[in-house]
Amino acid sequence: VGRETTPGAYVMMDGSPRPEEEQHLLESYYRGVRMGLLSSWPGGHVIAGYDELLRDGLGERIRTARARLDSSIGEAHDAAQASLIACEAASDYILRYAERAESLARDAESADAGRRMERIGAACRRVAYSAPSNFFEAVQLLALAHDIAICEEESGSMSLGRVDQYLYPYYERDLASGVLTHESALELIECLFLKFNQIVYLRSSGSAKYFAGFPIGFNVAIGGQDEAGISAENELTFLFLRAQEHLLLPQPNLSARVFSGSSERFLTRCSEVVGKGSGMPQFFNDEAVIPALKGKGISDEDARNYAIVGCVELTTMGNNLGWSDAAMFNLVKALELALNDGVCTLTGKQMGAHTGTLKDFANYEDVIAALNTQIDFFFERMIRCCEVVERAHAELLPSPFLSCVVDDCMKAGIDVTAGGAHYNLSGIQAIQCANIADSLATLKTLVYNEKLVDRAQLHAALVNNYENAELLRLRMLNKAPKYGNDIEWVDAIAFDWARDFAERLTRFTNVRGGPYQMGLYTVSAHVPMGQNVGATPDGRLAKEPLADGGMSPVYGRDAKGPTAVLKSVSRVKSEYGSNGTLLNMKFLPSLFKTELGVSKFVRLLRAFIELKIIHVQFNVVNRDDLLAAQKQPELYKSLTIRVAGYTAYFTELAPDLQREIIERTEFADI
Numbered sequence: 001v002g003r004e005t006t007p008g009a010y011v012m013m014d015g016s017p018r019p020e021e022e023q024h025l026l027e028s029y030y031r032g033v034r035m036g037l038l039s040s041w042p043g044g045h046v047i048a049g050y051d052e053l054l055r056d057g058l059g060e061r062i063r064t065a066r067a068r069l070d071s072s073i074g075e076a077h078d079a080a081q082a083s084l085i086a087c088e089a090a091s092d093y094i095l096r097y098a099e100r101a102e103s104l105a106r107d108a109e110s111a112d113a114g115r116r117m118e119r120i121g122a123a124c125r126r127v128a129y130s131a132p133s134n135f136f137e138a139v140q141l142l143a144l145a146h147d148i149a150i151c152e153e154e155s156g157s158m159s160l161g162r163v164d165q166y167l168y169p170y171y172e173r174d175l176a177s178g179v180l181t182h183e184s185a186l187e188l189i190e191c192l193f194l195k196f197n198q199i200v201y202l203r204s205s206g207s208a209k210y211f212a213g214f215p216i217g218f219n220v221a222i223g224g225q226d227e228a229g230i231s232a233e234n235e236l237t238f239l240f241l242r243a244q245e246h247l248l249l250p251q252p253n254l255s256a257r258v259f260s261g262s263s264e265r266f267l268t269r270c271s272e273v274v275g276k277g278s279g280m281p282q283f284f285n286d287e288a289v290i291p292a293l294k295g296k297g298i299s300d301e302d303a304r305n306y307a308i309v310g311c312v313e314l315t316t317m318g319n320n321l322g323w324s325d326a327a328m329f330n331l332v333k334a335l336e337l338a339l340n341d342g343v344c345t346l347t348g349k350q351m352g353a354h355t356g357t358l359k360d361f362a363n364y365e366d367v368i369a370a371l372n373t374q375i376d377f378f379f380e381r382m383i384r385c386c387e388v389v390e391r392a393h394a395e396l397l398p399s400p401f402l403s404c405v406v407d408d409c410m411k412a413g414i415d416v417t418a419g420g421a422h423y424n425l426s427g428i429q430a431i432q433c434a435n436i437a438d439s440l441a442t443l444k445t446l447v448y449n450e451k452l453v454d455r456a457q458l459h460a461a462l463v464n465n466y467e468n469a470e471l472l473r474l475r476m477l478n479k480a481p482k483y484g485n486d487i488e489w490v491d492a493i494a495f496d497w498a499r500d501f502a503e504r505l506t507r508f509t510n511v512r513g514g515p516y517q518m519g520l521y522t523v524s525a526h527v528p529m530g531q532n533v534g535a536t537p538d539g540r541l542a543k544e545p546l547a548d549g550g551m552s553p554v555y556g557r558d559a560k561g562p563t564a565v566l567k568s569v570s571r572v573k574s575e576y577g578s579n580g581t582l583l584n585m586k587f588l589p590s591l592f593k594t595e596l597g598v599s600k601f602v603r604l605l606r607a608f609i610e611l612k613i614i615h616v617q618f619n620v621v622n623r624d625d626l627l628a629a630q631k632q633p634e635l636y637k638s639l640t641i642r643v644a645g646y647t648a649y650f651t652e653l654a655p656d657l658q659r660e661i662i663e664r665t666e667f668a669d670i
Helices: 018-033 051-055 060-072 074-106 111-127 137-152 170-178 182-196 205-210 235-247 264-278 286-296 299-306 332-337 364-396 400-404 433-449 455-463 470-478 488-505 526-530 562-570 588-593 595-609 623-631 655-663
Strands: 219-223 253-256 282-285 307-309 313-316 327-330 426-431 515-519 586-589 617-622 640-642 646-650
Touching: 051 137, 060 074, 060 400, 074 111, 074 137, 074 400, 111 137, 111 455, 111 646, 137 170, 137 400, 170 182, 170 235, 182 235, 219 235, 219 307, 235 253, 235 264, 253 264, 253 286, 253 307, 264 595, 264 617, 282 286, 282 426, 286 299, 286 313, 299 307, 327 332, 327 364, 332 526, 364 426, 364 433, 364 488, 426 455, 426 488, 433 470, 433 488, 433 586, 455 470, 455 586, 470 595, 488 515, 488 562, 488 655, 526 655, 562 586, 562 595, 586 588, 588 595, 588 617, 623 655
Parallel strands: 219 253, 253 282, 327 426, 426 515, 586 617
Antiparallel strands: 282 617, 307 313, 640 646
């Protein structure tokens, strides 16, 4: 769903048609995707238990699968057999690499090249069955196991979690014994980074609009705290930062966990690396994330050990299928329909419920009631479609290898896609609170409180995309307060709709028996979703992009500086964004040229932590460089930019997304 399929082509595994109700739901969902109301993502978005796989070795998984096979019946027996086949295939896969490396060693042109291949071959032979005995072998098994998981899932955002934590014992032991140096460890980390950049997730043209720049989402988390709440920073934490500083490549998606106990050294080094312009690391705030996860039933121990999948999605390590991109819900489209009796202003077709038009709404409360009606009209349909999609995924695309490395699946005899994981959540994104806040604040101010704008006149302007009404559009755009400027009552509108959306989700349970949770991020969907939304009361023209990120103000409307943005965002309470939130900010490179500038940036990060905002990320780039890259892309092929929760090559983005990034507010100082 969400790909370029033909409505009516949804079938069962044996090729027979699905039940009529399911076909109707899937076709409705498909139309919703095409209209920009909904979006969905198949599979992926999980962290395998790589820490336990490295500790025990692949052979332990094979032995466990065999034992389960001998002691189970029915579907549990089938699951055990599938896992055994997958694990043995994984072992064979790694052995083929051993054989290839040994062959290359024999044919090597130099003794040094031969020794390198011999080392790789020996490492692969060991980790094909046994646990790694050193740092090199641990990195080798991590890379190959991740390849296998990606091949099985055929999806993006297969992430690695807190690599600086579970690789550290190997690093520490080898460093003490003298077989490893800081520089040789850095070289291995950088080789791992290079491997991640060799994998590209091929997308359909439709999917590429929602996930522009072909992000693969291999997220690596560093820093943060341990189970006792003490800083978990170590030497590997800083080597990962050095690797990103050296390479400046889009993968992995490097994420820094920060909290009140983060060291000044860590925040400073993170700031210096951000200043290099790759958009990484992005920052996740333990002070906000841990309580949000605990609010969804995650244990204190697992919440403190959280990591990130894909762009900004929050999860736990090796025991969670979060299905974090189950859907995106376009609240701004719902507002358009609410103001026009459920009729799409772009097509003239009846899409939603009959709620009347703006002309009929005598007071602001009528607008709110109409918007709620439109959201309710689509909400349960979305949930039912998600259920059909999840059931189809479990039926048609089970994940036996992943089930071997996600806690509780083998013990329960249930595939991870069918609910075998310890935690089973589904995430749905509310798109876009900033546009909703701006539009409703504008209506409340200019139409209902000050009565400066006539309802019928504005309704006609919205239906006709402000044609011959430019002065009215400019009034709506400039004469009412907007989100992102530290105006409490406007920010409260954004919070109210985010909270209400999250609370709607609590009424439902997914097909794996777990809760739904809300996210506030778009990837790059704010551009194609905006293309499917007509003109809005905040002065936005039809088909223009929505606000980027998910927590970010509409570009160009945050006029009071970066601290005002942080204060506005902090009022959209983090406990409701347990699936992940996204805040984009953009600074000029000149800020990072001096120690004073870096020090100011560290203070901004401390404010971010204190305000308990879940996430923030930064582009550090000159507008002139982006404009030049549009004109002469061949000269800027290595220019990377932070799109949403990921980094991509700027020249590979579609022109409309390039323009949106260029127009984002940029700050020269703090």
